[in-house]
Amino acid sequence: MVASVSEQCRACITHLKNITSTLSDPSRQKYQMRLAQVNDELERFSLWVGSIGALQLPNSSMSLESRLRDANDILTHVIGLLDNMDELVQELFRLVSEEPGWEINSASQHNCENENQTDELELLEEIRASITRLFRTSSLIHQAAPTNxxxxxxxxxxxxxxxxxxxxxxxxxxxxxxxxxxxxxxxxxxxxxxxxxxxxxxxxxxxxxxxxxxxxxxxxxxxxxxxxxxxxxxxxxxxxxxxxxxxxxxxxxxxxxxxxxxxxxxxxxxxxxxxxxxxxxxxxxxxxxxxxxxxxxxxxxxxxxxxxxxxxxxxxxxxxxxxxxxxxxxxFPNCDIPYFSDANTWFDHEMQNHRVVYTCRLCKNDDFPVRDYYLAHVRKQHHDVLEESGEQVLLDIARKPLDQIAAQECPCCSEWWNDLKELAGRTDIHPEASNHTLKVLPAVFKQHLASHLEQLALxxxxxxxxxxxxxxxxxxxxxx
Structure with a gap:
């Protein structure tokens, strides 16, 4: 019968703690450097175990067995990694626990110790690599059982x-x-x-x-x-x-x-x-x-x-x-998708849905800043086309993101407009300035408004x- 993930993890933890206990013996001062290294790996493994919920019992809804019920290949991979790691840890424990026989002469004993220490270092490196592979499985587990x-x-x-x-x-x-x-x-x-x-x-x-x-x-x-x-x-x-x-x-x-x-x-x-x-x-x-x-x-x-x-x-x-x-x-008000995890997706949403202008493709490219103004124009000037194509089609072909955005449109502050007005006299920041309007590129506006939102989030x-x-x-x- 294959051991559960929690059983395997507990076994690995027990064996690693046995190794650290053995290496902590004052008679094994030569192992002090290796003790610190083993402690590092115990820390790393404990971190992985705790973060992934690997000690949950198999019948728990939060166990890896339950979360990966539809991704058996990933579960099998994790169990295989834990099996391999437990073998490595047990072998390392065997080596550090060995005591050379009294009949061995000093030269032979020295050679044996050097050989054992080389083996121990190799095993420790393999254990480190195994834990690194376990960390990498975290992404596979999240992808197999995605949760927002x-x-x-x-x-x-x-x-x-x-x-x-x-x-x-x-x-x-x-x-x-x-x-x-x-x-x-x-x-x-x-x-x-x-x-x-x-x-x-x-x-x-x-x-x-x-x-x-x-x-x-x-x-x-x-x-x-x-x-x-x-x-x-x-x-x-x-x-x-x-x-x-x-x-x-x-x-x-x-x-x-x-x-x-x-x-x-x-x-x-x-x-x-x-x-x-x-x-x-x-x-x-x-x-x-x-x-x-x-x-x-x-x-x-x-x-x-x-x-x-x-x-x-x-x-x-x-x-x-x-x-x-x-x-x-x-x-913007009345929006069905108010929260975003990254700035690019958020501002793309605003530029495609809200910060837009409507250009009538049937006239001489007349622009309408407001949706209702454009629809009123279509109803008056292109009623037949509206009846044939429908309102949504004409909206979709007319909508385009703004090329520039007025700095005054920052909903959070008015100071930015004054700062840009001063800068406009000294540097080329692509302004279209008048006494009342100063426009910037969308990327600049995004950076400014995003900074406000980030401060509020933090x-x-x-x-x-x-x-x-x-x-x-x-x-x-x-x-x-």
Missing amino acids: LFAKALSQNLHQFNDQYDIAHVGEKYPKLATDGFTWLQEKLGRAITQRRHYLSYIQDHCGKLESTFTHQEITDLVAQFSTFNRLSTFFTKASSPTPSQITPRMPNAEEKLDLDDDSRSHATMYCSSDGDMQFSTIARVPKLDGLRINSDKETECPFCSRIIRFKNERMWRRHVLSDLYSYVCT FAIPMGFATKYDGHSNAAVKDD
Whole structure:
């Protein structure tokens, strides 16, 4: 009978702990360097076990056996890796436990010790490679049983939150949103922060369930000291109204989100807010990558999605955090897809659906900035075509994204327009300036507005959260 995943993991942990116990014997001082190396691998393996829920019993709905019931090839692959690792660990334990016979002369004993130590190093390297392969299976497991954790969190009515605090914060940070005509967006952005708090609390509960089959001693010895996940503080009062069905359907898993060759950066690092507090009130809430990394192999357990990923630098790490928090919100009313995990998808949505102009293809390319104006024109001038083709067809062929966007259209601030007006006199930023209008390219507008949204999203992270990992500093992280 094939052992379950949880049984295999417990066996590997037991054997690794036996090795560390043996190497801790004062009579084996020559093994001290190897003891540190074995401890590193025990940490890495414990991290993988805890993050993937590998100690869940087979009959649990959260066990790998249950989650991979429709992906038996992946489950078989994981079991094979664990089988191989257990054999390696048992062999290493046998070698470090051996005592040479007293009849062996000193020269022979020295040669035997050298040979054993070479074998031990080779076995340890194979164990390290096996654990690395297990980390790589994490992406296969997530792909085989994909879960949009953000949407799932909002669909669970597990906690109640008062969104008035976050709505008030949005108005205080960006006073323009508290004025008539923008209060609906203030409420929308404030509730988005509250729902991110809901998500972070859900992750806390989710990770607790994954670790629920650890005994108290295992939690103390194997998870608590290695896991980077820290329980997030929340507050509970009045319920808000999460709408998971409205989340953008594109939800790549943690591994897909990170293109390590892509040197793009989060817009929050490119633009500071008008009140100049970007460094200390928002980015400072994100733990530094070095404080999260487990060891020299740079594996990182994200405290915001509980997945283990390798990050190239701080920039890639921040992009991942912003993606986990679904930082980008559609800034137009009555939109069915308000939340997005990446800036490009979010702004493409706005450019294709909202920031558009309607060009009549039947006239001399007359442009209409408003949908209703264009339809009124079609009804009056091209009634026969409208009857034959239908309203939606004529809208689709007429709609095109704006070539430029007025800086005044930033819903969050008015200061940017004044700043650009000053810059327009000194640098070529592609403005089309007059006394009342200054336009910028869509890419520039995207960067500016995205920085506002990112700052609001990061506000959902509790104050002081980063210091739990950084230890020595809560300063803003710097780009590599």
